[in-house]
Amino acid sequence: MxxxxxxxxxxxxxxxxxxxxxxxxxxxxxxxxxxxxxxxxxxxxxxxxxxxxxxxxxxxxxxxxxxxxELDWKESGLYICDVVDELLDRKKMAYISWGDFEDEEFDELPTSQCLNEISGKLKEVGISxxxxxxxxxxxxxxxxxxxxxxxxxxxxxxxxxxxxxxx
Known part of the structure; x- marks a missing residue:
């Protein structure tokens, strides 16, 4: 194959x-x-x-x-967290608390930086x-x-x- x-x-x-x-x-x-x-x-x-x-x-x-x-390159913040939640839920993967990311500062980060922060949080529970x-x-x-x-x-x-x- x-x-x-x-x-x-x-x-x-x-x-x-x-x-x-x-x-x-x-x-x-x-x-x-x-x-x-x-x-x-x-x-x-x-x-x-x-x-x-x-x-x-x-x-x-x-x-x-x-x-x-599929996420636009200029999305940021909690919207991306919501998207990731949907992906995790669809595959019945771990629930993630995004409380650390609920401040205005996180919401204003560039998309790539948000994705890196979210990725780091996911790695803590064995998800990439x-x-x-x-x-x-x-x-x-x-x-x-x-x-x-x-x-x-x-x-x-x-x-x-x-x-x-x-x-």
């Missing part, structure tokens, strides 16, 4: 069959995938099958099943906050057990893509 399909297994939680199906279609029949998901791809400015179609199909499938969240790099001005956030993050990053690299856990 190739590295991208191993990533599907690692990231797709309880919807592996759905995600596998979409990514497989993008790999095996890119034109069919493009036609089936034309509207979704159009929102990304993709108007024909591209080399990164399998990666985008993984990203979009994870987004559709609430296993990832990471993002799937889609060469965009947004972050496609995921949460994974810290024990899996190095393998996940390596699989992405082997597949020709990037997952990062530093912002």
């Amino acid at each position: 190739n590295a991208l399909m191993l990533l599907v297994q690692k990231l797709s939680c309880d919807v592996e069959e759905h995600v596998f199906s979409e990514v497989s279609l993008a790999i095996e029949k890119p034109e069919s995938y493009f036609e089936k998901f034309k509207e979704r791809l159009d929102e990304r400015g993709i108007d024909s099958p591209i080399d990164q179609l399998a990666w985008i199909s993984l990203v979009d499938a994870l987004l559709d099943h609430d296993l990832a969240f 906050l990471a993002y799937l790099d889609i060469d965009s001005d947004s972050y496609v956030l995921i949460t994974v057990p810290s024990s899996d993050i190095d393998d996940i990053k390596k699989m992405a690299q082997e597949a020709g893509y990037s997952i990062q856990d530093s912002f």
